[in-house]
Amino acid sequence: MRRWNGWGDDSKHFPLKKTTHKFLANAIGEGNPLKDATFEEVVAKVPDTRLPEHALISTGLISTDKADRLRHSRGQSFPDWLAMRSGEFGVFPDGVAYPENSAQVRELLKFAKDNDIDVIPYGGGTSVVGHINPEKSSRPVLTVSMERMNQLLDLDKESNIATFGAGTPGPLVESQLAAHGYTLGHYPQSWELSTVGGWVASRSSGQQSLRYGRIEQLFAGGNIESTEGSLDIPTIPASSAGPDIRELFMGSEGRMGIITEVKVRVLPIAKKEAFHVVFFPNWVDAITAVRKIAQTKIPLSMVRLSNEVETYTQFQIAVPPQAITALDTALSIRGAGKQKCMMTFGVTGSKAHCKFAYEQTMKIVKKHKGFTTGTLLGKKWEENRFKSPYLRHGLWEKGYAVDTLETAVDWSKVTTTMRDIETAITKALDSMGEKVHVFTHLSHVYNQGSSVYTTYIFRCADTYEGTLERWQKIKDTASKEIVRHVGTISHQHGVGVDHAKYLPAEKGEMGIGAIQSLCDYFDPKQQMNPGKLLRKE
Numbered sequence: 001m002r003r004w005n006g007w008g009d010d011s012k013h014f015p016l017k018k019t020t021h022k023f024l025a026n027a028i029g030e031g032n033p034l035k036d037a038t039f040e041e042v043v044a045k046v047p048d049t050r051l052p053e054h055a056l057i058s059t060g061l062i063s064t065d066k067a068d069r070l071r072h073s074r075g076q077s078f079p080d081w082l083a084m085r086s087g088e089f090g091v092f093p094d095g096v097a098y099p100e101n102s103a104q105v106r107e108l109l110k111f112a113k114d115n116d117i118d119v120i121p122y123g124g125g126t127s128v129v130g131h132i133n134p135e136k137s138s139r140p141v142l143t144v145s146m147e148r149m150n151q152l153l154d155l156d157k158e159s160n161i162a163t164f165g166a167g168t169p170g171p172l173v174e175s176q177l178a179a180h181g182y183t184l185g186h187y188p189q190s191w192e193l194s195t196v197g198g199w200v201a202s203r204s205s206g207q208q209s210l211r212y213g214r215i216e217q218l219f220a221g222g223n224i225e226s227t228e229g230s231l232d233i234p235t236i237p238a239s240s241a242g243p244d245i246r247e248l249f250m251g252s253e254g255r256m257g258i259i260t261e262v263k264v265r266v267l268p269i270a271k272k273e274a275f276h277v278v279f280f281p282n283w284v285d286a287i288t289a290v291r292k293i294a295q296t297k298i299p300l301s302m303v304r305l306s307n308e309v310e311t312y313t314q315f316q317i318a319v320p321p322q323a324i325t326a327l328d329t330a331l332s333i334r335g336a337g338k339q340k341c342m343m344t345f346g347v348t349g350s351k352a353h354c355k356f357a358y359e360q361t362m363k364i365v366k367k368h369k370g371f372t373t374g375t376l377l378g379k380k381w382e383e384n385r386f387k388s389p390y391l392r393h394g395l396w397e398k399g400y401a402v403d404t405l406e407t408a409v410d411w412s413k414v415t416t417t418m419r420d421i422e423t424a425i426t427k428a429l430d431s432m433g434e435k436v437h438v439f440t441h442l443s444h445v446y447n448q449g450s451s452v453y454t455t456y457i458f459r460c461a462d463t464y465e466g467t468l469e470r471w472q473k474i475k476d477t478a479s480k481e482i483v484r485h486v487g488t489i490s491h492q493h494g495v496g497v498d499h500a501k502y503l504p505a506e507k508g509e510m511g512i513g514a515i516q517s518l519c520d521y522f523d524p525k526q527q528m529n530p531g532k533l534l535r536k537e
Ligand SMILES: Cc1cc2nc3c(=O)[nH]c(=O)nc-3n(C[C@H](O)[C@H](O)[C@H](O)COP(=O)(O)OP(=O)(O)OC[C@H]3O[C@@H](n4cnc5c(N)ncnc54)[C@H](O)[C@@H]3O)c2cc1C
Pocket: 007, 075, 076, 120, 121, 122, 123, 124, 125, 126, 127, 128, 131, 132, 146, 166, 167, 187, 188, 189, 190, 193, 194, 195, 196, 197, 198, 199, 200, 201, 202, 203, 204, 205, 206, 207, 252, 253, 254, 255, 257, 258, 259, 260, 389, 492, 493, 494, 529, 532
């Protein structure tokens, strides 16, 4: 069953290894475990619903059950995590609706409009920026879960277009397509729970974006229901007929309406796929090679480059303790010592395509003093590619907090941006006498630049409030660095609440005004997910 107070399936446990614990204790000090609230304690805090009596409730389309409302109150951001663990949720939705089709979504929006109810579209609830959290409001709040709209509705094999119910999660997207020999190839790390509608509404990026593209390239059209009416976006391969309406809904974060059907561009499943790991002696060689791979457009399906500290940390987390020294020594003999950086890359396609992509990549890798260690590490990456979110639990049990943040900048700024973000985070808790362990990778590369994805681990304070204060300090300092370097405030996580105050720096006054006008057009009473994306504070 899905965890109510953390990530993923509650039958999956990945406790912190003793050696990883020791490594962290040496790096930032012994952890400080905090006491978790129980499900029963939190359910007891859910207030009675404020929704008016209505047939939609009595017929079961809307649930006012307290456990249901609790399970749809928070996403997966770090403040969400603290709220769930402490039991201090603050605000709960007044009801959760489970529509099965667009007509029911229309009924729900009419009910909301007629009765002055705020509406939060809910996909997989995997938001890491506060997207789906109800805000304190004098109006009742209805969360609309899309989980029952989870079917492949149509597959046009001639045009490679698949139509899905917007609530279809990653595994169901792929299994329903695989039954016909097709794939979407969109694998955000939240793949097991996030949904196709959520991907569109928050502009997500999958691990193999190099081959398949981000959701912007995959989203071909679909259906949207708003309080003001319905909108069908037809699938057209390309058009010069004015601004593209699809763009309005990508990144709309539930502010303009509910996406009910999503049409995506799919491909026949590739014949072959393999992942490889190579090592470079240092960051300069590594990033130069990765940039060249991106700019010569070698047809890989993914590239991920870990910096020195991430490479070292990955060894501590993923490599069996008895093998770390042997691996370190073997790499060192081949020229990759303490400053080594690890690159993981994927080849996907026909046999000939994969061979070509591999050989072209290795030419550049070798030119920059990189080398491979065989196929084992690539296979391990593939096996574990969706497991690392579970590590938050293992760390938490030992009193450590972990979070990530990300941006994207042009190649000319990638290294300085990465270093400055890391320095800012490392120093963020100096005044509290606390250390932070920080590391980074580049996970999505483009001709023009790259994403920069930073992970940080710090010790919990003695209280939940103190732990939140530590996180806030780190987040603020790092976000200011991102803005200073003119990076995007989010390459793939979206805006929600946590990034909203930094959005005007990126979009400018006229840009924000234009987005606000669009929201007002589709939602004049500002009932749709208020407080997200655009925030007046
Ligand atoms: C462990 C972990 C790993 C992650 N890895 C990645 C990653 O690799 N790449 C990446 O891009 N993101 C990643 N994310 C972030 C998150 O998964 C994405 O933002 C994802 O696209 C959210 O999808 P969802 O279905 O869970 O949407 P939700 O979290 O439910 O909602 C997100 C936003 O979209 C709106 N929304 C959802 N469905 C609809 C709909 N049908 N109509 C209108 N609005 C809707 C919601 O109102 C909300 O504003 C990760 C998150 C976690 C927790």
